[in-house]
């Protein structure tokens with residue numbers, strides 16, 4: 061068939077977005093891969109670097125350590141989150157909304173903030189250090205507790221979704237057959253949530269094994285892969301070895317990614333259009349137990365956050381406990397001062413705006429374009445790749461790619477732009493999937509109607525698709541903003557003295573021993589993200605409703 | 616009448632699966648053509664090929680003497696109404712209808728008056744500022760129709776436009792759409808699986824099955840002169856029998872030799888007899904008389920359908936006949952009564968397997 065103007069425009073935009081992902085992901089990944097096969101002078105030396113890596117027992121031991129903390133965290137987080145999700149979806153306890161909000165708090169803070177909090181709680185001068193009965197918080201124990209805190213909401217979200225799509229008809233059948241609650245749980249609940257649980261497990265595993273903030277802050281001498289990458293690059297300036305460790309780190313992340321994708325596909329198939337939402341029935345005892353459980357978890361989460369808040373306000377821990385804002389005088393410390401905070405706000409705003417535009421447009425073409433079937437599949441594949449790459453690896457790859465003297469994009473190095481690009485790419489996939497899900501709910505015939513009416517596709521896009529998708533678009537924007545505020549790993553190699561960031565400042569101030577100011581900066585990130593979330597809720601409640609009155613049944 | 620659209624040798628494959636097989640037909644200017652067939656037979660695919668939303672694997676399509684086979688949809692001249700209506704939910708009725716008018720360099724007043732005209736045409740003038748969620752199914756359907764007609768397309772394509780509505784609204788809209796089409800004289804192709812819809816609305820029916828055209832013709836012809844067993848069976852209710860040639864004007868069914876009017880070819884294999892063409896013959900007069908027993912009487916309103924076990928020469932077989940309800944009452948005919956029927960020669964129609 062002949063190409064219409066729409067087809068050329070589609071090709072043009074698909075190419076731009078595809079090219080963006082190539083430059084921001086594929087080329088840098090190629091650069092880091094080839095770096096791992098080079099010596100200091102840039103000559104190809106085959107597997108020599110890998111050989112020396114595997115001959116270095118302390119480095120290899122990190123693999124074991126990384127797997128250990130990742131798997132233990134995975135088991136603990138999934139167990140805790142499953143019961144919590146079960147309470148939220150299958151009980152009639154009071155306060156579900158509050159519990160849910162509290163459980164989401166860890167998403168709003170940089171991961172390493174929980175590490176800092178643990179230092180105040182269980183460290184050498186910690187309030188509860190006796191509770192550890194002589195064990196050190198610095199090391200695997202601290203890492204695991206902090207990682208559980210950090211990964212809890214991620215697992216919770218996935219499992220809640222999986223549990224709430226369990227088909228009510230199965231529950232009714234179970235009841236009719238007088239199946240005991242316990243049996244119903246094992247024959248109905250668990251199987252239908254199975255894929256959600258597996259998926260959550262792999263997400264947690266990936267988050268932990270690629271996280272470097274927490275082990276950096278509270279790991280002590282306990283080495284893990286992610287910190288090795290950082291140390292090789294920042295500490296020893298051994299970029300080649302950094303590249304090798306990165307590749308070792310990418311490996312389990314890739315496997316987890318592949319498994320997750322396979323499992324997700326199965327999960328979708330379960331959710332048929334005929335599924336009916338299950339309404340839990342009342343059981344006072346069960347509800348009380350669940351309420352108690354969620355209260356305990358919530359108190360633990362609030363304790364970790366509250367400890368940071370308190371520590372940030374105490375004048376000089378533990379000797380002068382009067383409250384003051386002394387720790388918020390960031391300009392007096394290393395780490396970039398208040399400028400870091402403002403840079404973060406700018407970076408997060410740019411990321412939210414440009415990231416949302418790129419993601420939504422990309423998802424639109426993947427889902428709705430009429431022509432270019434192959435091009436669209438390629439774009440979708442490209443859009444899925446960022447999820448498989450740990451932020452730290454992506455950041456290091458950017459050094460190799462963008463800092464290369466022959467690269468015409470070299471001028472980006474050290475600018476705000478490269479931070480934005482890296483962050484958008486790092487969080488691209490999840491946003492892409494959110495956009496796709498929302499677009500799939502829109503009638504595909506809209507595009508056909510408008511081409512029969514001789515209207516260009518962008519008219520339909522701006523007048524119909526975007527207005528209908530506003531809730532999802534805001535959701536994506538917020539996701540980008542919040543994550544850009546908290547991310548450390550994706551940007552820690554890329555900031556310059558002019559573009560220091562709040563989350564990196566937390567890391568650097570902690571490194572310099574200014575733990576209280578680090579906690580204070582972490583809390584600034586929390587206040588900001590919480591405020592953005594609250595404003596978002598108000599916007600969706602008040603303003604969006606006004607623009608969306610077409611959803612109402614009556615005029 | 617002038618030929619407006621011409622579909623020639625069109626085939627469509629989805630991978631290895633052939634959805635359309637050598638489709639040929641013409642549509643005259645101003646004609647209302649229904650593509651009728653069971654679900655999954657390829658009707659929608661054919662409509663989408665005509666619209667350019669799907670590209671044909673083989674064959675050509677001419678519209679208004681231009682070859683449009685390779686044109687993308689936005690360079691073809693048609694308006695379309697989908698089964699889902701696909702009304703833009705965030706736009707008012709007015710904005711939906713005027714959606715296709717904006718680029719045509721018409722000024723605001725012209726557009727407004729065109730929208731008013733269309734709303735009057737479909738009888739929705741009071742709903743101009745409503746959103747689709749606030750309209751009934753029938754109203755949404757009419758907005759979709761008005762939107763498709765707004766740019767005055769040369770060809771109107773309708774894909775099962777009434778299937779989502781309940782029976783009453785559907786009957787009403789059938790007439791309305793038909794009248795509208797006559798009034799505007801727009802060439803129209805409608806896809807439907809509902810034979811009654813096709814029979815009442817179409818100037819001409821194209822009957823499809825398994826990706827091929829079984830028969831095409833006026834509703835009367837399709838009904839009274841089915842050429843294939845499928846046509847006879849799909850439209851209305853009928854009796855189908857295996858048949859053998861006896862002479863140039865007689866055949867054999869289940870061992871009984873019956874006279875018929877059709878000229879009999881050697882390869883006769885199937886005949887059809889409509890239930891309403893079978894007469895009761897009390898006196899035993901008339902041609903092709905057979906005796907039988909009433910097994911069941913089915914109430915159809917003004918008619919009653921008898922399921923009659925007929926004693927053919929070699930075995931018994933159920934034959935459906937329609938009687939006037941009055942007749943059954945007057946004669947006090949009951950189940951298990953014996954009855955003589957006449958399979959009149961002109962009612963026996965030879966069809967292809």
Ligand SMILES: Nc1ncnc2c1ncn2[C@@H]1O[C@H](COP(=O)(O)OP(=O)(O)O)[C@@H](O)[C@H]1O
Pocket residue numbers: 629632634652653654655656657658659660661
């Ligand atoms: N995009 C497609 N890919 C593969 N098969 C298809 C596609 N569209 C339709 N088909 C198949 O072609 C056949 C005809 O479909 P369709 O034209 O929608 O039937 P109808 O409208 O007559 O119900 C069906 O068997 C359907 O499964």
Ligand SMILES: [Mg+2]
Pocket residue numbers: 658659660775
């Ligand atoms: Mg169809």
